[in-house]
Amino acid sequence: MITLNVNGKAINVDVDPATPLLWVLRETIGLTGTKYGCGMAQCGACTVHLNGEAIRSCVKRVADAAGKEITTIEGLSTDLSHPLQKAWIEIDVPQCGYCQSGQIMSAAVLLAENSKPTDRDIDEAMTGNICRCGTYPRIRQAIHRAAEMKRKA
Amino acid sequence: MTNEIKRRSFLKVSAAAGGGLLLSLYLPEAIGAGLDAGGRQPGTAALPFMPNAFVRIGSDDSVTVIVNKSEMGQGVYTSLPMLLAEELEADWSKIKVESAPVDAAYNHTTFGIQMTGGSTSTASEWDRFRKAGATARVMLIGAAAQQWGVDSQALRAENGFVIGPGRGQRASFGSLADAAAKIAAPQDVPLKDPKDFKLIGKATRRLDTPSKVDGSAQFGLDVKIPGMMTAVVARSPVFGGKVASLNADAARAVSGVRNVVQIPSGVAVIAEGFWPAKLGREKLDIKWDEGQNANLSTTGMREQYASLAKKPGKLARRVGDPAGALASAAKTVTAEYEVPYLAHAMMEPLNCVVDLRANSCEIWTGTQFQTVDRMAAAAVAGLKPEQVQIHTTLLGGGFGRRANPASDFVIEAVQVAKAAKTPVKVIWTREDDIRGGWYRPMWYDRMQAGVDVSGNPVAWTHTIVGQSIMEGTAFEAFGIKDGIDAASVEGAADLLYGIPNLQVDLHTPKIGVPVMWWRSVGHSHNGFAVEAFFDEVAHECGKDPFELRRALLANQPRMRALLELVAEKANWGKPLPTGRGRGIATHFSFDSYVAQVAEVSVDNGRVRVHRVVCAIDCGRVVNPDTVKAQLEGGIIFGLTAALKDEITLDRGRVQQRNFHDYPMLRINEAPEIEVHIMPSTEKPTGVGEPGVPPVAPAVANAIFAATGTRVRKLPIGLVG
Numbered sequence: 099m100i101t102l103n104v105n106g107k108a109i110n111v112d113v114d115p116a117t118p119l120l121w122v123l124r125e126t127i128g129l130t131g132t133k134y135g136c137g138m139a140q141c142g143a144c145t146v147h148l149n150g151e152a153i154r155s156c157v158k159r160v161a162d163a164a165g166k167e168i169t170t171i172e173g174l175s176t177d178l179s180h181p182l183q184k185a186w187i188e189i190d191v192p193q194c195g196y197c198q199s200g201q202i203m204s205a206a207v208l209l210a211e212n213s214k215p216t217d218r219d220i221d222e223a224m225t226g227n228i229c230r231c232g233t234y235p236r237i238r239q240a241i242h243r244a245a246e247m248k249r250k251a
Numbered sequence: 252m253t254n255e256i257k258r259r260s261f262l263k264v265s266a267a268a269g270g271g272l273l274l275s276l277y278l279p280e281a282i283g284a285g286l287d288a289g290g291r292q293p294g295t296a297a298l299p300f301m302p303n304a305f306v307r308i309g310s311d312d313s314v315t316v317i318v319n320k321s322e323m324g325q326g327v328y329t330s331l332p333m334l335l336a337e338e339l340e341a342d343w344s345k346i347k348v349e350s351a352p353v354d355a356a357y358n359h360t361t362f363g364i365q366m367t368g369g370s371t372s373t374a375s376e377w378d379r380f381r382k383a384g385a386t387a388r389v390m391l392i393g394a395a396a397q398q399w400g401v402d403s404q405a406l407r408a409e410n411g412f413v414i415g416p417g418r419g420q421r422a423s424f425g426s427l428a429d430a431a432a433k434i435a436a437p438q439d440v441p442l443k444d445p446k447d448f449k450l451i452g453k454a455t456r457r458l459d460t461p462s463k464v465d466g467s468a469q470f471g472l473d474v475k476i477p478g479m480m481t482a483v484v485a486r487s488p489v490f491g492g493k494v495a496s497l498n499a500d501a502a503r504a505v506s507g508v509r510n511v512v513q514i515p516s517g518v519a520v521i522a523e524g525f526w527p528a529k530l531g532r533e534k535l536d537i538k539w540d541e542g543q544n545a546n547l548s549t550t551g552m553r554e555q556y557a558s559l560a561k562k563p564g565k566l567a568r569r570v571g572d573p574a575g576a577l578a579s580a581a582k583t584v585t586a587e588y589e590v591p592y593l594a595h596a597m598m599e600p601l602n603c604v605v606d607l608r609a610n611s612c613e614i615w616t617g618t619q620f621q622t623v624d625r626m627a628a629a630a631v632a633g634l635k636p637e638q639v640q641i642h643t644t645l646l647g648g649g650f651g652r653r654a655n656p657a658s659d660f661v662i663e664a665v666q667v668a669k670a671a672k673t674p675v676k677v678i679w680t681r682e683d684d685i686r687g688g689w690y691r692p693m694w695y696d697r698m699q700a701g702v703d704v705s706g707n708p709v710a711w712t713h714t715i716v717g718q719s720i721m722e723g724t725a726f727e728a729f730g731i732k733d734g735i736d737a738a739s740v741e742g743a744a745d746l747l748y749g750i751p752n753l754q755v756d757l758h759t760p761k762i763g764v765p766v767m768w769w770r771s772v773g774h775s776h777n778g779f780a781v782e783a784f785f786d787e788v789a790h791e792c793g794k795d796p797f798e799l800r801r802a803l804l805a806n807q808p809r810m811r812a813l814l815e816l817v818a819e820k821a822n823w824g825k826p827l828p829t830g831r832g833r834g835i836a837t838h839f840s841f842d843s844y845v846a847q848v849a850e851v852s853v854d855n856g857r858v859r860v861h862r863v864v865c866a867i868d869c870g871r872v873v874n875p876d877t878v879k880a881q882l883e884g885g886i887i888f889g890l891t892a893a894l895k896d897e898i899t900l901d902r903g904r905v906q907q908r909n910f911h912d913y914p915m916l917r918i919n920e921a922p923e924i925e926v927h928i929m930p931s932t933e934k935p936t937g938v939g940e941p942g943v944p945p946v947a948p949a950v951a952n953a954i955f956a957a958t959g960t961r962v963r964k965l966p967i968g969l970v971g
Binding site: 128197 | 459649919923
């Protein structure tokens with residue numbers, strides 16, 4: 099039995115310790131906002147926070163996440179109140195939407211560490227997240243907008 | 252889950268335009284079985300007023316629009332409700348969206364099956380959704396007129412209410428719903444004068460965005476049903492290969508693996524979850540009978556294609572006397588262009604959930620092809636199509652792949668459910684997706700042009716070599732005429748430029764790689780060959796590529812105006828910083844006109860696209876912000892193909908497998924994109940695909956402007 103701390107809740111899971119965290123979140127715990135895209139840390143669709151750091155849950159053994167704080171898109175806010183969620187809605191970033199949980203989770207770490215990210219900062223933080231629909235110009239715009247909202251709050 | 256509504260006949264209302272367009276024939280039996288805008292199961296509240304297949308008004312004032320097009324990012328779950336709400340005079344904040352069940356009422360108005368594709372959703376539904384809203388409005392007004400004992404002419408609908416001239420004559424749609432349900436649906440309801448549009452043409456926020464930023468949006472991969480197992484399938488490493496022998500002992504021994512079954516496409520490992528299924532698959536010991544494609548290689552194919560291209564193919568179009576004009580031209584220009592196989596690589600890999608019972612089959616999947624999938628699933632299940640129900644979830648990208656003519660990912664899941672006798676979700680890994688075939692075909696194009704003494708093109712010939720995507724499918728009769736697959740020559744045979752002597756011919760080699768439509772279909776390669784070669788011709792003519800296009804578009808006023816717009820917005824002809832070049836391209840596809848200018852630089856062979864200015868004329872626009880988003884996305888999609896990707900085969904095996912060797916453009920490589928929409932009162936035309944074809948040639952032409960090097964092969968990779 100492995101005890102995980104997901105979105106502030108302790109959850110016991112009985113799984114093979116080598117199972118990637120992604121599949122435990124999605125299938126065992128039922129948090130399907132975190133997506134599978136490649137299974138080899140190439141696309142970022144599975145991005146979650148582990149002790150405040152953006153990690154690719156598709157290559158993270160669940161045993162290695164035990165005892166650490168895990169935040170998924172469902173835990174970012176419960177009411178769409180995170181500045182990134184507001185900015186994403188205001189700018190209508192998503193198209194198909196499949197990669198957007200991962201995009202937002204990567205952006206959330208950037209924003210927590212940098213209150214006024216430059217385009218270059220955004221490139222560095224977001225290059226690991228693929229969007230096949232090509233929403234990159236809007237992601238960039240929305241991160242700037244969210245940073246602005248956060249500074250004014 | 253399914254509301255107990257029996258099929259009731261409703262009035263048939265012929266729409267004003269378009270053959271075979273019928274409005275709201277009846278209430279489909281399965282209505283209410285769809286999914287909401289976030290892909291979730293809606294409630295099963297009573298349905299007091301459902302005047303047609305597309306709208307339901309609840310006593311709580313909710314207005315539910317049933318959308319028959321699949322939402323794969325293109326915004327149909329917002330733009331189609333806008334059409335209906337416009338005529339209904341609904342309160343936009345009360346609009347909810349559900350995906351339609353499979354039913355003839357939801358068939359494409361031109362193609363006659365329920366499907367999403369060909370950039371046709373707005374064109375197909377432009378009249379029908381407005382009529383559906385207008386009909387419901389007239390019935391609600393009729394109900395209020397009866398209640399108040401007044402003439403309905405004295406009443407109007409506004410923002411979810413019916414309003415009369417008298418004191419207190421104001422009733423919400425919800426309060427009128429019961430009474431409206433008893434009113435006969437009127438025929439031939441007039442539609443608004445476009446000058447009175449309140450929603451259509453206004454940038455409107457997407458209804459599905461909130462669910463896509465908090466993780467609640469339900470894609471096919473997120474579906475879970477009681478008792479469901481998860482399966483992954485080992486498929487032949489060579490297309491068309493079959494299992495020769497199987498030893499599944501080690502796979503069965505993996506903890507969590509419940510079953511291993513053989514199906515026509517390979518071997519399915521069924522487990523308690525994805526991870527044990529995948530581990531089990533790795534332990535399978537399969538010998539494959541690789542079949543006739545075991546020696547396929549794209550290198551060999553390229554040689555075959557190049558040699559075919561030197562000979563004239565089957566004639567697709569001839570105007571004037573191209574051979575004579577070439578022979579007597581002052582100068583001729585010849586070039587060969589080539590593009591590779593491409594995978595769609597949607598972010599959400601293919602998946603399908605099946606619950607197969609003795610007399611029913613329920614399917615949850617993100618499909619673009621409901622009618623085809625239902626028929627195919629029924630055949631495999633041994634059921635009637637009506638016994639198969641498809642819940643269309645949100646699609647994590649489609650780009651054509653989820654409109655598979657063979658319903659490959661759907662029937663395979665039904666086969667697994669049938670063999671394993673359990674509700675099952677089949678998941679494709681990224682490797683399965685990249686190696687799974689159904690690619691955009693590989694193409695080889697030989698182009699020739701003749702130029703007269705004054706530097707005007709007088710002849711243009713184009714020999715196209717590549718597989719047919721229609722051959723062998725149910726669409727063959729529709730798509731292939733006199734041996735010419737229309738999709739192979741689209742964007743080439745219908746050249747807009749006024750060149751007096753033209754020939755387009757086609758070779759259609761038979762190759763064992765499954766191919767299909769891929770965002771912008773034949774235009775994805777013809778756009779490149781035609782527009783990049785045009786740039787070469789302009790150069791040989793000693794003319795500015797913009798000016799020569801402009802001159803040859805004299806009889807194409809819409810494209811000519813667009814070309815001028817994009818040139819102006821991109822500062823065509825104005826100086827650029829050293830090392831940068833501009834390239835221009837136009838392309839007509841899906842009845843829309845697009846022109847683009849790309850600005851690039853090349854550093855140590857590496858191409859950097861700095862800016863793309865794009866203009867589109869797609870007729871009347873429903874949601875301008877969505878149009879912009881689709882063009883931004885189309886440009887990024889086209890850039891990935893232009894700069895990065897190819898699927899190659901060696902010894903019958905696909906050599907790429909995941910995003911490390913089949914890479915996507917990333918945010919640090921994305922250019923600044925500027926989109927201009929030409930105001931128009933013409934009927935709406937395509938938007939999802941037309942942004943793709945001009946990107947590659949605009950970039951190739953810009954590379955020539957920056958470096959003097961011609962790019963004739965995609966992906967561009969390193970220049971020089």
